[in-house]
Amino acid sequence: MGSSVQEPARGARGRVTLQIIADALGVSTATVSLALRNAPVVAEATRLRVHQAARDLGYTYNRGAAALRTARSDMLAVALSDVALPDHAAILGAVEDTARAAGRTILLGTTAEDLVRQEQVLAMLREFRPDGLLIAPAAGTKAAALYHLVAAGIPVVQVAREVDGLAFDYVGSDETLAACLAVEHLLALGHRRIGMIGGAEGVSSHRDRRRAFCEALQRAGVPVDCGWLLDGYGSRETGIAGMGRLLALKEAPTAVVCVDDLTAIGAMIGLARADLRPGRDLSVVGCGDAPEAVAFEPQLSTVRAHHAAIGRRAAEVLMRRIAEPEAPPERHVIPPELVVRASCARLERIAA
Amino acid sequence: MGSSVQEPARGARGRVTLQIIADALGVSTATVSLALRNAPVVAEATRLRVHQAARDLGYTYNRGAAALRTARSDMLAVALSDVALPDHAAILGAVEDTARAAGRTILLGTTAEDLVRQEQVLAMLREFRPDGLLIAPAAGTKAAALYHLVAAGIPVVQVAREVDGLAFDYVGSDETLAACLAVEHLLALGHRRIGMIGGAEGVSSHRDRRRAFCEALQRAGVPVDCGWLLDGYGSRETGIAGMGRLLALKEAPTAVVCVDDLTAIGAMIGLARADLRPGRDLSVVGCGDAPEAVAFEPQLSTVRAHHAAIGRRAAEVLMRRIAEPEAPPERHVIPPELVVRASCARLERIAA
DNA sequence: CTGAAAGCGCTAACAG
DNA sequence: CTGTTAGCGCTTTCAG
Numbered sequence: 001m002g003s004s005v006q007e008p009a010r011g012a013r014g015r016v017t018l019q020i021i022a023d024a025l026g027v028s029t030a031t032v033s034l035a036l037r038n039a040p041v042v043a044e045a046t047r048l049r050v051h052q053a054a055r056d057l058g059y060t061y062n063r064g065a066a067a068l069r070t071a072r073s074d075m076l077a078v079a080l081s082d083v084a085l086p087d088h089a090a091i092l093g094a095v096e097d098t099a100r101a102a103g104r105t106i107l108l109g110t111t112a113e114d115l116v117r118q119e120q121v122l123a124m125l126r127e128f129r130p131d132g133l134l135i136a137p138a139a140g141t142k143a144a145a146l147y148h149l150v151a152a153g154i155p156v157v158q159v160a161r162e163v164d165g166l167a168f169d170y171v172g173s174d175e176t177l178a179a180c181l182a183v184e185h186l187l188a189l190g191h192r193r194i195g196m197i198g199g200a201e202g203v204s205s206h207r208d209r210r211r212a213f214c215e216a217l218q219r220a221g222v223p224v225d226c227g228w229l230l231d232g233y234g235s236r237e238t239g240i241a242g243m244g245r246l247l248a249l250k251e252a253p254t255a256v257v258c259v260d261d262l263t264a265i266g267a268m269i270g271l272a273r274a275d276l277r278p279g280r281d282l283s284v285v286g287c288g289d290a291p292e293a294v295a296f297e298p299q300l301s302t303v304r305a306h307h308a309a310i311g312r313r314a315a316e317v318l319m320r321r322i323a324e325p326e327a328p329p330e331r332h333v334i335p336p337e338l339v340v341r342a343s344c345a346r347l348e349r350i351a352a
Numbered sequence: 353m354g355s356s357v358q359e360p361a362r363g364a365r366g367r368v369t370l371q372i373i374a375d376a377l378g379v380s381t382a383t384v385s386l387a388l389r390n391a392p393v394v395a396e397a398t399r400l401r402v403h404q405a406a407r408d409l410g411y412t413y414n415r416g417a418a419a420l421r422t423a424r425s426d427m428l429a430v431a432l433s434d435v436a437l438p439d440h441a442a443i444l445g446a447v448e449d450t451a452r453a454a455g456r457t458i459l460l461g462t463t464a465e466d467l468v469r470q471e472q473v474l475a476m477l478r479e480f481r482p483d484g485l486l487i488a489p490a491a492g493t494k495a496a497a498l499y500h501l502v503a504a505g506i507p508v509v510q511v512a513r514e515v516d517g518l519a520f521d522y523v524g525s526d527e528t529l530a531a532c533l534a535v536e537h538l539l540a541l542g543h544r545r546i547g548m549i550g551g552a553e554g555v556s557s558h559r560d561r562r563r564a565f566c567e568a569l570q571r572a573g574v575p576v577d578c579g580w581l582l583d584g585y586g587s588r589e590t591g592i593a594g595m596g597r598l599l600a601l602k603e604a605p606t607a608v609v610c611v612d613d614l615t616a617i618g619a620m621i622g623l624a625r626a627d628l629r630p631g632r633d634l635s636v637v638g639c640g641d642a643p644e645a646v647a648f649e650p651q652l653s654t655v656r657a658h659h660a661a662i663g664r665r666a667a668e669v670l671m672r673r674i675a676e677p678e679a680p681p682e683r684h685v686i687p688p689e690l691v692v693r694a695s696c697a698r699l700e701r702i703a704a
Numbered sequence: 705c706t707g708a709a710a711g712c713g714c715t716a717a718c719a720g
Numbered sequence: 721c722t723g724t725t726a727g728c729g730c731t732t733t734c735a736g
Contacts, residue, residue, distance in 0.1 A: 013423055015505075017729055028707045033731060043705060060504065063479045064425060065729035067416050068712045071365055075459075075480070083448070084441045084643075093435045096462050100473065105480060107427075108458040110448050121452065127415045128427070128457060152412065153367075236647075265647050272649070291438075295588075295617050297624065297649040369713055380723045385715060395721060417713035420728045 016059040025053055036061070067129065074104045076318060077130035079121055080160075081113040081138055086290035087260070087307055088136060091159060094311025095134060102319060104131070111138045113233075119145065126152065132318045136160040139202030139233070155321040159314040161204045169321055171314040171332040173305035175205050179212035181303050181338040182257040182285045187220055190347030191255040191283060195228030197242035197267055198259030206234070206259050209287060213257060225253075234259050239266020240273070247274050254347055255283035261290035264300055268343065283344035287336075298342035305336045368411040377405050388413070419481065426456045428670060429482035431473055432512075433465040433490055438642035439612070439659055440488060443511060446663025447486060454671060456483070463490045465585075471497065478504065484670045488512045491554030491585070507673040511666040513556045521673055523666040523684040525657035527557050531564035533655050533690040534609040534637045539572055542699030543607040543635060547580030549594035549619055550611030558586070558611050561639060565609060577605075586611045591618020592625070599626050606699060607635035613642040616652055620695065635696035639688075650694035657688045 009024065011017040018029040018036075025032070027046065035042045035050035042050075053059075067073040076099050080088045096106050107130050109121035118138045122145070125133065132155040137146065143166045149156050150168070157169040186194050196213050199206040210229070217224050230245060232238035239258060243266070246252050258264035264286030268278045278284045279298045286293060289304035313332050321327070361376065363369040370381040370388075377384070379398065387394045387402035394402075405411075419425040428451050432440045448458050459482050461473035470490045474497070477485065484507040489498065495518045501508050502520070509521040538546050548565050551558040562581070569576050582597060584590035591610060595618070598604050610616035616638030620630045630636045631650045638645060641656035665684050673679070 012728075015729090018731095019729075029729085030708080030731080031706055034706090037731095041705065046706085058504075060475075061479045062420075062481060062729055064416050064419050064481050065712095066731070068414075068420055068714085068729080069731045071712075073416060078460075083435060083445045084438070086436070086643075089436045089441045092460075093462065096435070096460055100461065100476070103476075105476060106460040108430075108444075108448055108460050109452070110445065123412075124452070124455075124457060127413045129414060129416050152410075269647075291436075292644050292647040295621075295644040295648045364712075367713090370715095371713075381713085382715075382724080383722055386722090389715095393721065398721085414713055417728090418715070420713080420730085421715045423728075 016057045021053050073129050075107045075130040076104050077107045077125040077133040079109045080136040081111050087288055090307030091311035094308040095315045098312045098315040113138045132322045134159050134314055134318050137163050139200050157318045167329045169317050169330050174333045174335045175208035176212040178303040178336045179209045180216045183216035186255045192222050193253040195253035195256045197230045197256055198234050198238050198263040199231045200233045228253050234263045236262050236266035239263040240270040243267040243270025257285045261286040261288045261293050265292055265296055278343040279345050301341045301343045302339055303336045304339045306334050309334050368409045373405050425481050425483055427459045427482040428456050429459040429477040429485040431461045432488040433463050439640055442659030443663035446660040447667045450664045450667040465490045484674045486511055486670055489515050491552050509670045519681045521669050521682050526685045526687045527560035528564040530655040530688045531561045532568045535568035538607045544574050545605040547605035547608045549582045549608055550586050550590050550615035551583045552585045580605050586615045588614050588618035591615040592622040595619040595622030609637045613638040613640045613645045617644055617648055630695040631697050653693045653695045654691055655688045656691050658686050661686050
């Protein structure tokens, strides 16, 4: 009962394949394949005929089939905790951009900062045989979880965070510099009682910021009060709670640096709840430069990480690594910059 | 020079395949395939042996190969303008979540709201043979651009925006209700001079909000002043500029609804630049409920769209559509809700 | 410059 | 319950 007339020929699944084009033209699939990829070996005339026929018949290349044959899928897997985190979203956007420009597509997986989910996601992504993996490891990720992948032949580059004891490529912001910029800004404003809110032990970037924060203070000969170091995963809640605790102290700091902008905004909200105002009653500096940073009133002074540059670079490094698996691992640390806005004030102007 | 000893056997590419497992166990690949997928037809004993061997040998399933055979890739393509837009990020996160839970992965493409780039992205995504496509069409997308895809056999569901003249599945927020909620809130506060900032002609959701905005005013018998309807793509800049223009009018509105929260925040910034304050000198209501909405001071009253629900539903609809290509198209319109915060005030309290 | 043939890793009939 | 066989759509020697 099927129609059997002048319909253009089709493959078993009703799709146009190389074979169909080859038949239509009376050439071999090999020739069609070569011609479509513009291999210099085919005659210009046939090349044109093939391209024309492909267009006429409505051919679409099947990368899956090619991948099976060549063991290259042209897919880059990206695993991160949450696309809604402003930092990760910005990085992801840049990664997709540069991957696409290179003819590759992104396979996305999110881990929700959960180790077992991360394990599942990675296992799943692997089954699709991406050419490489870009990952912002979930908090607490152990080296084995990733080593595993390279052992299986899939190159991994870490972005934004790194697992220690792992000599893999890494692209991220210079967290040490970030903390120094923040601290030096506050120091320059005359602050000496400086606290820090936020920082999760399992996240390398947090750890680095925290460490550099302490070191910068020590270098300046300013004592670090442990009661002013409040940890917690970066979030608005962490900031609100942290500021609450700080303000309850008999001797509160006059300035705080926050592990990220979400936390900083939380801290400012916490301040507002105590009827205090950032940039007048207490100085707050963030880290990252999320979109919220300018939206808040007063606008948040922060250390801007160049997410787009990081994402772009990470994609580039991964593609290079795919091309050259044996090259020595690279570390790319992009310097952030201080953005002074309105959330800090000179110590003298602050009511101690 | 290669090692040729007790290394477990490997395929041509040094990978463990069904064949390797089959050989190791002295069974056929068919049995292994069936066993790994827990087909009830295989004996429990062999099922176990196969699973064990697979684990021992370090087997990983090759979905690409399976896809070639079955014509199902287990990939869902997602195309949207920009992952950094808060609405899109939230939707994407939910989509990834529900896709993953169903054993599928996301293939991501971004269009930057550019029609030719969108065309390229769609062409590229197609080559990977995703089982379906979820798209927030770029502004100005014509029906043909998408019709094309379904004709090629890949189911499409539109999310957040829709192209008109296209009887495809659609999942989005109820834009009409959104605009009504915003307008009625302002009306209830006593406002009669109400403007609207933002709205791009090519974006269905914007168009719908705009239209419903006007209708809601007319229904209330409140005249709509065209000079108070300012279009523009949703962004902070649009909001700032729009508010600037409104304030320059001889007779400015006492309240504005903005096409989205980014624009609303822009509008509030514009107000601040004129030394005015939202919720005191003028009422502002947004649309979407972006994270920035609570960060801003005063916090933005807005109409919350349930992005997570929209993303989840969209993924579900797509998967259902894949299973049943011929079912009639569905429209899912998720009702938003008004979130009253601090950016609006009663007319009486506003200096006209 | 073009064709024939083999095979990537998997699944789906169909026999046994 | 298990094995045989035949491909999915492409690329790649290797001959001609």
